[in-house]
Amino acid sequence: MKIAVCVKQVPDTWAEKKLDAGTKTLDRESVDGVMNELDEYAVEEALQIAEANSGEVVVVSMGPEKATETVRKALSMGADSAIHVQDAGLAGSDALGTSLALAKALEGKGFDLIIFGSESTDARMSVIPAMVAERLGVAQLTFANNVEVAGSEVKIKRQTEYGYDEVTGSTPAVVSVVEKINEPRYPSFKGIMAAKKKPVETVALADLGVDAGQVGLGGSWSAVVEFADAPPRAAGTVVTDEGDGGVKIADYLSTQKFI
Amino acid sequence: MAEILVLVDHVDGAVKKVTLELLTLARSLGEPSAVFVGNGADAAIATLAENGAATVYVADAADLLLHPVAPKAEVLAKLVADKAPAAVLIPSTAEGKEVAGRLAVKIGSGVITDAVGIDADLTSTQSIFGGSVIVKSKVSQGTPIITVRPNSSPVEPVAAAGTRVDVSVELTDSAKKATTTNKVEESKGARPELTEAAIVVSGGRGVGGAEGFTVVEALADSLGGAVGASRAATDAGWYPHQYQVGQTGKTVSPQLYIANGISGAIQHRAGMQTSKTIIVVNKDPEAPIFEIADYGVVGDLFSVVPQLTEEVGKRKG
Ligand SMILES: Cc1cc2nc3c(=O)[nH]c(=O)nc-3n(C[C@H](O)[C@H](O)[C@H](O)COP(=O)(O)OP(=O)(O)OC[C@H]3O[C@@H](n4cnc5c(N)ncnc54)[C@H](O)[C@@H]3O)c2cc1C
Numbered sequence: 001m002k003i004a005v006c007v008k009q010v011p012d013t014w015a016e017k018k019l020d021a022g023t024k025t026l027d028r029e030s031v032d033g034v035m036n037e038l039d040e041y042a043v044e045e046a047l048q049i050a051e052a053n054s055g056e057v058v059v060v061s062m063g064p065e066k067a068t069e070t071v072r073k074a075l076s077m078g079a080d081s082a083i084h085v086q087d088a089g090l091a092g093s094d095a096l097g098t099s100l101a102l103a104k105a106l107e108g109k110g111f112d113l114i115i116f117g118s119e120s121t122d123a124r125m126s127v128i129p130a131m132v133a134e135r136l137g138v139a140q141l142t143f144a145n146n147v148e149v150a151g152s153e154v155k156i157k158r159q160t161e162y163g164y165d166e167v168t169g170s171t172p173a174v175v176s177v178v179e180k181i182n183e184p185r186y187p188s189f190k191g192i193m194a195a196k197k198k199p200v201e202t203v204a205l206a207d208l209g210v211d212a213g214q215v216g217l218g219g220s221w222s223a224v225v226e227f228a229d230a231p232p233r234a235a236g237t238v239v240t241d242e243g244d245g246g247v248k249i250a251d252y253l254s255t256q257k258f259i
Numbered sequence: 260m261a262e263i264l265v266l267v268d269h270v271d272g273a274v275k276k277v278t279l280e281l282l283t284l285a286r287s288l289g290e291p292s293a294v295f296v297g298n299g300a301d302a303a304i305a306t307l308a309e310n311g312a313a314t315v316y317v318a319d320a321a322d323l324l325l326h327p328v329a330p331k332a333e334v335l336a337k338l339v340a341d342k343a344p345a346a347v348l349i350p351s352t353a354e355g356k357e358v359a360g361r362l363a364v365k366i367g368s369g370v371i372t373d374a375v376g377i378d379a380d381l382t383s384t385q386s387i388f389g390g391s392v393i394v395k396s397k398v399s400q401g402t403p404i405i406t407v408r409p410n411s412s413p414v415e416p417v418a419a420a421g422t423r424v425d426v427s428v429e430l431t432d433s434a435k436k437a438t439t440t441n442k443v444e445e446s447k448g449a450r451p452e453l454t455e456a457a458i459v460v461s462g463g464r465g466v467g468g469a470e471g472f473t474v475v476e477a478l479a480d481s482l483g484g485a486v487g488a489s490r491a492a493t494d495a496g497w498y499p500h501q502y503q504v505g506q507t508g509k510t511v512s513p514q515l516y517i518a519n520g521i522s523g524a525i526q527h528r529a530g531m532q533t534s535k536t537i538i539v540v541n542k543d544p545e546a547p548i549f550e551i552a553d554y555g556v557v558g559d560l561f562s563v564v565p566q567l568t569e570e571v572g573k574r575k576g
């Protein structure tokens with residue numbers, strides 16, 4: 001079984017994220033990059049499925065050169081090889097451009113499963129897995145908190161507003177995972193050493209047959225017009241409970257007309 | 260006037276509040292038409308008409324319900340092709356965003372997710388990075404597809420025709436590749452839905468166990484609010500995971516959010532930071548959640564919260 005796992009490098013969760021005044025896109029240079037947290041769960045799920053089905057795991061990531069760190073992390077967790085989609089023309093791509101480049105990188109490689117996180121921590125759109133499924137015309141099995149693979153049958157529990165739906169499909173399929181699904185492993189020292197020797201193929205737009213006009217900031221289908229810092233929250237009042245904390249909150253709620 | 264399509268979020272015809280918010284918002288952009296996919300159209304049409312839907316497109320063929328996400332995108336794609344609307348508005352739920360993404364690929368249009376407002380010229384406002392930055396964005400190609408967060412617009416009912424127009428689509432093979440075989444409900448009680456509620460009362464690790472949540476629930480019920488939880492509480496199995504608020508749970512933006520025994524990790528704040536008023540009860544004065552509190556009490560939630568519940572009861576008479 002051949003499994004692809006898509007990982008995105010994002011700014012460290014605790015870093016203060018900023019938009020660049022010129023391009024009006026996320027300033028990725030000035031902050032530390034980490035693997036998108038949910039993608040660690042995607043890598044773990046890919047590894048577990050591969051281990052149970054004598055499969056191989058290929059990491060796929062689109063991002064600048066710096067994203068190599070994230071690709072290496074996935075390899076050090078245990079993935080076998082990687083495809084790094086890297087091209088200056090991709091900078092500032094929107095969801096249409098990103099899903100196109102990823103779909104082209106994944107297409108025709110014989111992947112049975114393509115596993116994603118269900119959301120990135122920076123843009124938080126939660127759309128790329130569905131868009132890649134649409135582009136590739138394969139089953140969309142997303143928001144999974146459980147995945148079962150039996151031969152070519154894939155069954156997931158799709159997390160919903162009210163509980164979960166059981167959704168089934170056949171390979172090839174796109175799967176996205178939520179963090180309830182597993183506990184990602186830490187890379188071992190051996191894994192980190194081994195990762196250095198694993199093959200990473202770097203591909204550019206021309207290799208994918210993607211026209212530069214379809215992706216990147218210039219090819220975007222939507223654009224940021226302007227942005228500004230939100231007005232800071234006015235500093236609140238904090239009091240220490242002296243046996244009347246509940247009454248004090250009730251007083252506050254009354255002045256705010258909640259009760 | 261330009262037609263604006265609004266995808267209806269509903270459960271068997273019971274229309275969710277976010278749909279009515281979107282219909283109200285759509286009226287400031289053009290003439291709203293509701294797009295209803297699923298069972299229970301008759302019940303829904305009455306509500307949609309009372310809230311300004313001039314037309315209600317209904318797609319209720321049985322096969323549309325067998326498959327997740329893709330059929331809704333295909334119904335919308337057909338309507339965009341046939342009616343050339345000025346924009347498509349979709350509730351910003353997990354499923355709604357996926358529908359928007361697939362639709363964008365199908366019709367070759369830009370997509371904007373998690374808008375909190377839309378101007379008359381279809382410029383969207385997004386609140387990003389946990390509410391710290393406000394962005395105005397615009398779709399530059401195709402028919403703008405915009406997903407809008409619940410609680411971003413008021414509901415202002417106004418009577419409209421609500422004329423039913425049936426729509427049928429031939430699903431593509433690709434849409435049929437995933438099949439929903441079972442739906443399992445794990446919800447608790449009759450409280451308002453978390454993402455739609457005007458008031459949310461949440462509990463975290465400080466609640467101490469599943470039994471501790473009765474204190475949180477009692478306060479929520481006294482205020483007519485929904486119950487939420489931090490990941491620490493859902494991971495421990497004290498409260499079902501669909502009530503998790505935060506980066507990997509629900510994003511809520513209620514009028515009032517009361518956080519009890521929650522430290523305020525960045526992943527939790529990402530899901531509630533844009534709440535209008537935030538109240539905090541925590542025994543640790545250093546807990547980061549106090550940084551975003553409008554009103555906070557440093558104290559034991561097991562004495563503060565029941566007292567507050569009692570007080571709310573008294574004042575509401
Ligand atoms: C604050 C902000 C707001 C934005 N708003 C919009 C908008 O409204 N419309 C728009 O079209 N674009 C928008 N963008 C651009 C958007 O970030 C990119 O298009 C992005 O590539 C896709 O969005 P996402 O990261 O939210 O993906 P999600 O759909 O949230 O990601 C889900 C999963 O897809 C995979 N994935 C995502 N990106 C990559 C990658 N580069 N390489 C490998 N795997 C990946 C990962 O497995 C990830 O877990 C926005 C960007 C920012 C920073």
Ligand SMILES: Cc1cc2nc3c(=O)[nH]c(=O)nc-3n(C[C@H](O)[C@H](O)[C@H](O)COP(=O)(O)OP(=O)(O)OC[C@H]3O[C@@H](n4cnc5c(N)ncnc54)[C@H](O)[C@@H]3O)c2cc1C
Pocket residue numbers: 037038179462463464465466488489490491492503504505506507508509519520521522523524525526527530540541542543546558559560561
């Ligand atoms: C990929 C990823 C995704 C995540 N997604 C989410 C998410 O969606 N939502 C989320 O919430 N978290 C999420 N987290 C987890 C997050 O980092 C925190 O671990 C979590 O929010 C902590 O929950 P808590 O505040 O309830 O617990 P703690 O951080 O342990 O805080 C408990 C608080 O309760 C207080 N307390 C204890 N007893 C009492 C008492 N008797 N009275 C009053 N106060 C008391 C303590 O002072 C403390 O401040 C995510 C983490 C990761 C890595």
